[in-house]
Amino acid sequence: MKLLGKNLKSLRLEQKYSQKDLADRLGVSQTSIAHYEAGTRQPTLENLIQISSIFQTSIDDLLGNDSLNSIQTDSTNEKQVLLDMLLNSLLIKNEQEFFDVFEKDILNTYTIEEMIYGFVDYLLFQIGDLWEKGAISEADEHFATNVIRKLIHHIGIVFGKKIKTRTAVTFSVSTEQHTVGMELVNVYLQSLGVKTIFLGSSLPMESIVEVIEKQMPEYIFISITMKSYMNNLVRLVNQINKRFSNKVQIIIGGPGIDESSILSDNPNVSIINDLTKIEKLVKA
Numbered sequence: 183m184k185l186l187g188k189n190l191k192s193l194r195l196e197q198k199y200s201q202k203d204l205a206d207r208l209g210v211s212q213t214s215i216a217h218y219e220a221g222t223r224q225p226t227l228e229n230l231i232q233i234s235s236i237f238q239t240s241i242d243d244l245l246g247n248d249s250l251n252s253i254q255t256d257s258t259n260e261k262q263v264l265l266d267m268l269l270n271s272l273l274i275k276n277e278q279e280f281f282d283v284f285e286k287d288i289l290n291t292y293t294i295e296e297m298i299y300g301f302v303d304y305l306l307f308q309i310g311d312l313w314e315k316g317a318i319s320e321a322d323e324h325f326a327t328n329v330i331r332k333l334i335h336h337i338g339i340v341f342g343k344k345i346k347t348r349t350a351v352t353f354s355v356s357t358e359q360h361t362v363g364m365e366l367v368n369v370y371l372q373s374l375g376v377k378t379i380f381l382g383s384s385l386p387m388e389s390i391v392e393v394i395e396k397q398m399p400e401y402i403f404i405s406i407t408m409k410s411y412m413n414n415l416v417r418l419v420n421q422i423n424k425r426f427s428n429k430v431q432i433i434i435g436g437p438g439i440d441e442s443s444i445l446s447d448n449p450n451v452s453i454i455n456d457l458t459k460i461e462k463l464v465k466a
């Protein structure tokens with residue numbers, strides 16, 4: 183990001199302006215502000231004067247040592263601009279702005295894989311990182327994660343195939359509170375025409391068995407984040423296999439799984455982490 187963009191962004195955040203607020207004051211679009219901040223476009227001299235007056239700073243200070251000549255414009259930058267806009271709206275708690283950017287510039291432009299890996303994953307990890315570094319509060323993290331979860335469900339509705347010919351029961355291993363990874367998996371499955379029955383986490387074994395008996399799913403998807411729950415997972419998979427005689431295909435993934443786990447000795451168990459590999463499995 184060029185110095186002008188960097189300065190503009192820090193002044194704006196310091197003075198608690200959203201990109202939209204500033205855009206309205208300058209009479210330009212929010213996208214233009216995002217471009218100025220990313221260094222992919224430059225404001226007119228008139229706008230620079232206005233900005234310096236809004237933030238009560240000199241144009242010299244705004245520009246720093248920046249040269250206005252070397253402006254990059256390529257698709258990576260376009261995407262980075264959108265990511266910055268989305269992240270920014272989460273940080274200033276503007277949910278409307280977040281969904282507006284998504285609907286207008288992303289939903290009809292990118293594939294579902296690009297949305298999951300290029301946008302949703304990126305935002306979740308950025309928010310997670312900021313939280314871990316103490317740069318944002320727990321409340322900030324909860325708000326942002328919840329908005330992203332709404333987005334995940336929205337993508338599921340838009341991209342989910344209307345006709346679903348197979349069923350998957352999905353959940354996170356018992357006592358695991360991390361469910362967002364599995365929520366993303368659900369959306370991907372829906373886009374492949376698989377009906378998902380998402381049970382969240384912390385369900386007792388009997389309840390899981392009851393659902394499997396009633397629904398007779400082709401697949402069971404389990405997510406694990408915390409390595410310390412590996413024993414619970416092994417026990418759970420063994421119980422399911424015993425109860426259903428290894429008949430249901432079980433697919434396990436998540437950052438807590440070890441790909442060389444003894445679980446993969448079971449012929450009906452697959453261990454994968456990359457969502458795009460699911461397609462091959464559910465088509466086979």
Ligand code: B12
Nearest residue numbers: 306310311357358359360361362363405408434435436437
């Ligand atoms: C959000 C979050 C939480 C939220 C979870 C909210 C929710 N409903 O999910 C809350 C606040 C509840 C939480 C709690 C805790 N958390 Co936490 N949390 C995170 C955080 C910030 C993001 C996790 C996330 O959502 N990632 C995004 C998703 C999309 O990624 P993902 O799960 O990896 O999923 C991807 C792939 O793995 C894959 N995938 C996932 N599942 C599956 C399943 C299948 C079948 C397939 C094919 C693929 C697949 O697909 C996804 C897309 O790429 C991470 C840190 C970070 N930066 O990642 C810590 C983190 C995971 N948490 C951590 C910890 C320690 C905890 C707590 C113990 C904290 C505490 N002291 O209370 C508790 C755990 C309590 C419990 N019993 O589980 C540690 C885990 C360390 C470890 N590896 O053991 C992390 C890494 C933070 C850290 N560095 O310490 N957490």
